[in-house]
Amino acid sequence: MSTHTEHQAQRGPEPLDVNDPRLSRFEIVEEGARRDDIEIVHYEPQVVPGSKAERRLTRTVAAMFLLTGAAATAFLVIYIWWPWKWEAGRGGDKYYTPLLGATLGIALLGIGFGILTWGKKLLPKEVSIQDRHDQPGSPEDRKITGETMLYMADELGVKRRPLLGVSLLAGLVPVGAVVAAPLVGGLISQPHKNNQMFTTGFAPAEGGKRIRLIREDGRPIRPADVSVGGQLTVFPGIEGGVSNKHADSPTLLIHLREDDAQKSRAANARKGHGDYMWGNYVAFSKICTHAGCPASLYEQQTNRLLCPCHQSQFLITDNAKPVFGPANRPLPQLPIEVDEEGFFVARSDYTETIGPDFWERP
Amino acid sequence: MKRRKFDAAALPAKTAGALDDRFQAATPLRKLLNKVFPDHWSFLLGEIALFSFIVLLLTGVFLTFFFEPAMTEVVYDGSYAPLRGTPMSAAYASSLDLSFDVRGGLIMRQMHHWAALLFMASIVVHMLRVFFTGAFRKPRETNWIIGSLLFWVGFLAGFTGYSLPDDGLSGTGLRIASGIILSIPVIGSWVSSSIFGGEFPGTIIISRFFIAHVLLIPGLLVALISVHLGLVFKQKHTQWPGPGRTNENVVGERMFPRYALKQGGFFMVVFGVIALMGGLFQINPIWYFGPYEAWVVSAASQPDWYVMFLDGSTRLMPAWEISIPLGDGYVIPPLFWPTVVLPGILVGLSTMYPFLEARRLKDYKHHNLLQRPRDAPARTAVGAMAVSFYVVLTLSGGNDVIADKFHISLNAMTWAGRIGLLVVPPLAYYVAYRLCLGLQQHDREVLAHGVETGIIKRLPDGRFVEVHQPLTPTDGHDGHGPALDYVGWVVPKKMNRLGALGPAIRGFFYPIEKPAEAPVSPGHPPVEPRPEREEIGSGERR
Numbered sequence: 001m002s003t004h005t006e007h008q009a010q011r012g013p014e015p016l017d018v019n020d021p022r023l024s025r026f027e028i029v030e031e032g033a034r035r036d037d038i039e040i041v042h043y044e045p046q047v048v049p050g051s052k053a054e055r056r057l058t059r060t061v062a063a064m065f066l067l068t069g070a071a072a073t074a075f076l077v078i079y080i081w082w083p084w085k086w087e088a089g090r091g092g093d094k095y096y097t098p099l100l101g102a103t104l105g106i107a108l109l110g111i112g113f114g115i116l117t118w119g120k121k122l123l124p125k126e127v128s129i130q131d132r133h134d135q136p137g138s139p140e141d142r143k144i145t146g147e148t149m150l151y152m153a154d155e156l157g158v159k160r161r162p163l164l165g166v167s168l169l170a171g172l173v174p175v176g177a178v179v180a181a182p183l184v185g186g187l188i189s190q191p192h193k194n195n196q197m198f199t200t201g202f203a204p205a206e207g208g209k210r211i212r213l214i215r216e217d218g219r220p221i222r223p224a225d226v227s228v229g230g231q232l233t234v235f236p237g238i239e240g241g242v243s244n245k246h247a248d249s250p251t252l253l254i255h256l257r258e259d260d261a262q263k264s265r266a267a268n269a270r271k272g273h274g275d276y277m278w279g280n281y282v283a284f285s286k287i288c289t290h291a292g293c294p295a296s297l298y299e300q301q302t303n304r305l306l307c308p309c310h311q312s313q314f315l316i317t318d319n320a321k322p323v324f325g326p327a328n329r330p331l332p333q334l335p336i337e338v339d340e341e342g343f344f345v346a347r348s349d350y351t352e353t354i355g356p357d358f359w360e361r362p
Numbered sequence: 363m364k365r366r367k368f369d370a371a372a373l374p375a376k377t378a379g380a381l382d383d384r385f386q387a388a389t390p391l392r393k394l395l396n397k398v399f400p401d402h403w404s405f406l407l408g409e410i411a412l413f414s415f416i417v418l419l420l421t422g423v424f425l426t427f428f429f430e431p432a433m434t435e436v437v438y439d440g441s442y443a444p445l446r447g448t449p450m451s452a453a454y455a456s457s458l459d460l461s462f463d464v465r466g467g468l469i470m471r472q473m474h475h476w477a478a479l480l481f482m483a484s485i486v487v488h489m490l491r492v493f494f495t496g497a498f499r500k501p502r503e504t505n506w507i508i509g510s511l512l513f514w515v516g517f518l519a520g521f522t523g524y525s526l527p528d529d530g531l532s533g534t535g536l537r538i539a540s541g542i543i544l545s546i547p548v549i550g551s552w553v554s555s556s557i558f559g560g561e562f563p564g565t566i567i568i569s570r571f572f573i574a575h576v577l578l579i580p581g582l583l584v585a586l587i588s589v590h591l592g593l594v595f596k597q598k599h600t601q602w603p604g605p606g607r608t609n610e611n612v613v614g615e616r617m618f619p620r621y622a623l624k625q626g627g628f629f630m631v632v633f634g635v636i637a638l639m640g641g642l643f644q645i646n647p648i649w650y651f652g653p654y655e656a657w658v659v660s661a662a663s664q665p666d667w668y669v670m671f672l673d674g675s676t677r678l679m680p681a682w683e684i685s686i687p688l689g690d691g692y693v694i695p696p697l698f699w700p701t702v703v704l705p706g707i708l709v710g711l712s713t714m715y716p717f718l719e720a721r722r723l724k725d726y727k728h729h730n731l732l733q734r735p736r737d738a739p740a741r742t743a744v745g746a747m748a749v750s751f752y753v754v755l756t757l758s759g760g761n762d763v764i765a766d767k768f769h770i771s772l773n774a775m776t777w778a779g780r781i782g783l784l785v786v787p788p789l790a791y792y793v794a795y796r797l798c799l800g801l802q803q804h805d806r807e808v809l810a811h812g813v814e815t816g817i818i819k820r821l822p823d824g825r826f827v828e829v830h831q832p833l834t835p836t837d838g839h840d841g842h843g844p845a846l847d848y849v850g851w852v853v854p855k856k857m858n859r860l861g862a863l864g865p866a867i868r869g870f871f872y873p874i875e876k877p878a879e880a881p882v883s884p885g886h887p888p889v890e891p892r893p894e895r896e897e898i899g900s901g902e903r904r
Contacts, residue, residue: 036396038616041606079466086441086462097468101641104469105634112630119623126620130398130612132598132730134501191555233657243435244563247537250657286657291541291676291697292562293534294659308661309538310677311762311772324773328681328696355562356541357683357695358550 033128042127057121064114071107075100197358200285201236201249202334203349212237213253213283213336213344220343223279226255229300233286236346248354250286250294251334252305253344254316260303263317268333271319273351276335278344283334284320287355288312290327305331329357399621400601400614404491406628410484411512413632414477415587421474422576428464430456431526431572433565442649450528450653453568457527457648473640478520480636482668485513493715493745495732497600499725503716505593510712512586514705515579520666522575524646528568531646533654534663537562538676545698563656603731603850610730662763670759671752675700678758678779736805737850739798746794747787754782805853809833809846815857831857 016023016031023031033040047054084096137145158165191197202211212220213234226232231254235241241249256264261280268276276282284305288295293309303316304323312327314320320331332352339345353361382388432452438445440455441462460467489509492498498506521539525532540562543554559566598612607613615621639645652658665673676697684694719741720726735742757764758779765772808814812830819829833854834844854860 032392033396033616036393038396038398040616084465086443088443097472098641100466100469101472101638105638105641108630108634108637110634112627112632112634115623115627115630117627119620119627123620123623126615127613128398128616129606130396130598132610132612134597134610134728134730187556187559188552189555189560191551191561193560196561197551235657244533244654244656247562247656290695291538293537293663294657296657296659297661308659308663308762309534310673311776312681322681325776326676326679326681326696326700328683356544356697357693358544358554359547359692359694360551360690361693362690 037131039129045124061114061118064110068107068110071103075103201241201246202346210345231298251283252286253283256280260317267318276333278336283336284331285354289329292356395618397617398612398614407488413629414481417477421470424470428460431569433568453528454653475645476639477636494735498716499729507713508590519579522571527648529648530651542701545695671755674755674758736798736801739795743791743795746790750790751787808853
């Protein structure tokens with residue numbers, strides 16, 4: 001208490017008697033500010049009451065508020081009566097959202113700038129100085145608080161009764177594990193269930209039945225369906241083959257030109273994939289080995305396949321080796337042949353892992 | 363029966379009295395009403411983030427009433443004819459419904475998206491302000507850390523948010539995210555499988571992202587923002603140096619009413635701008651992208667701008683794979699470095715920066731006065747380096763579009779990014795450092811010799827010199843007064859800063875008040891008459 005009064009004394013004159021009827025309201029405000037260590041050093045009305053400037057500013061602010069009202073009303077009218085259902089062509093519905101945005105924006109800007117003008121132009125300008133008081137607590141206070149806390153620890157007596165601490169810890173750790181267990185246990189999912197990361201929809205069905213290559217609409221493909229230099233995205237001919245359920249199965253079937261096919265065959269032979277091609281046809285996984293986007297931009301002239309996500313480029317005639325960009329692994333090749341009915345089938349599943357790389361990929 | 367007279371005029375005072383009896387509010391309320399805030403335009407950048415966040419909450423709640431976070435396959439049967447009959451996920455179908463079959467749904471969706479972009483942008487700009495002015499120094503390191511965390515949590519909010527519609531573009535983003543998670547050594551496949559509930563894409567990710575996006579992440583954001591603002595309030599805002607401003611005081615205006623009015627008005631303006639953008643500028647037109655199909659992608663697939671730097675780093679990364687020949691063999695794919703390690707380093711560096719700087723300068727004092735960027739050249743240069751690093755990465759995130767639009771080879775763009783990432787930041791450091799020193803020097807020069815007037819004088823010996831207006835009264839010797847000390851604030855460098863132009867005329871279209879006595883020619887400072895014309899000669903007479 002004594003330090004408090006000393007502090008008061010340092011600050012100079014005794015506090016004002018705010019009940020003094022002679023005080024103006026502003027003087028009371030000033031006194032309040034003083035009690036919060038604020039000195040209002042400059043206080044200046046920006047407009048003379050009753051002046052032309054004041055009337056002008058008042059009218060401006062009022063006009064902005066009225067604009068808000070008008071724009072908001074327009075918003076409601078448009079919201080209710082404007083045709084808003086999507087139609088083909090250039091109907092009025094194309095203006096629905098822009099009109100809503102324009103009216104709502106004008107309404108909000110009107111009220112915003114109205115308030116800003118009111119505050120910035122009509123209210124008196126002031127400069128006040130407040131003490132920051134960001135000194136740390138006095139050494140004495142720090143000591144008292146510290147000792148209080150230490151005393152609390154003494155009261156708990158963990159030091160004298162270590163068994164309490166040890167047993168509490170031994171109790172709490174399992175509780176923490178209990179909190180985490182349902183979360184981890186519920187979410188965790190074995191990534192190699194059914195060997196799912198290493199198989200695709202092209203894995204032969206039971207009994208070794210080879211899987212057909214099909215188009216997006218489900219029809220199987222004959223060699224004649226893909227012209228020379230052409231390419232086609234193909235899927236495994238199984239239930240859900242053309243869906244995200246088999247997101248790792250989409251494959252690019254390419255009919256190479258004769259000279260490119262020779263290069264490709266030679267490259268295949270070097271890698272021990274001598275029988276992966278069928279005729280001049282090759283099939284590579286469409287799922288980029290970098291981040292898993294579909295590598296779908298095929299440049300016929302250079303036989304390069306480009307992934308549009310991160311621009312990895314693969315050279316089709318060289319086992320789809322990455323030749324540029326961040327991918328580090330060739331696209332896996334699907335061994336293909338033609339079955340007795342003349343449709344493309346996968347001779348076996350992919351022999352390499354599809355998609356982005358991961359730690360335990362063999 | 364005696365009826366008590368009802369006195370309406372006394373009601374507010376009575377109510378206030380009753381409230382104070384119960385809650386003892388008068389004293390704290392006075393303190394609140396009186397709190398002084400320093401004012402400067404650059405202090406309002408963080409407010410834009412706060413206001414955008416409020417808009418995000420408002421529009422976001424609206425969206426949840428209509429969005430269905432499920433990957434169940436449905437066949438679209440809504441108003442948008444081009445997609446009718448297409449099989450798609452319920453999430454995508456309900457996003458389409460939000461855009462076409464919910465009245466006013468599209469503007470809400472677009473406002474939500476624009477507000478998110480603005481939120482992230484204002485966080486970044488606010489962060490740059492705080493960084494370059496040294497506002498993060500003691501005692502405000504905690505708030506700096508919270509601020510940097512807000513960027514990353516906002517980043518997550520944005521990513522989970524734009525993944526929700528499950529359209530072609532966002533599905534590709536999810537695919538990349540799963541690839542990134544897979545790339546983490548040892549645990550990658552387990553983490554990915556656990557998040558996606560099996561192999562990508564599974565059927566659960568949208569519901570999980572939904573609850574993260576509408577509850578967990580916003581909850582975290584609200585908590586962090588509350589602490590952030592609470593600390594600003596408690597520690598009081600920093601201020602620029604200037605007349606009467608010290609490390610121990612706050613010079614500004616009291617919070618109510620003027621400051622609060624300006625804040626309220628500013629909120630409405632931010633809200634209004636978001637509404638205009640949401641209505642007038644199309645964003646994320648998911649109906650053009652189609653549903654997500656693992657085999658479809660288009661060129662120019664770019665994420666939201668604040669994710670682009672990661673896309674850029676991924677594109678620039680060379681295909682360096684680390685193989686570990688143990689057992690069956692293990693790999694660390696190149697994707698790991700630019701998408702997991704790099705953000706990790708960035709988080710670490712940015713949060714630790716206040717402590718690194720304090721340690722380097724051995725400066726452990728309280729700093730409530732801001733520094734002009736030029737006065738801390740090393741920090742400004744480091745900031746310039748960081749910004750240029752970020753810009754190179756962000757531009758590389760769109761390098762395919764740049765290559766396409768400007769007919770540059772895509773591979774050349776990638777190489778330019780790779781080299782640029784190494785060369786540009788040090789260059790930016792050097793240039794920024796020199797600029798700071800140059801500006802500092804000019805400040806000192808003006809303080810010592812005065813403002814350049816633009817008036818060229820020919821000396822009797824034929825030399826031309828520029829006349830300087832000293833900032834202090836001259837002592838008659840050499841036309842110089844005592845040299846002024848630099849106090850860390852703007853030095854006047856133009857004559858009109860010294861009042862040489864007369865008072866500015868107020869009013870937009872016509873003057874509100876006629877200035878009392880305008881100088882003869884407002885464009886020029888008053889110049890001495892020139893009686894000594896005949897004195898100009900060869901200079902030999904001297």
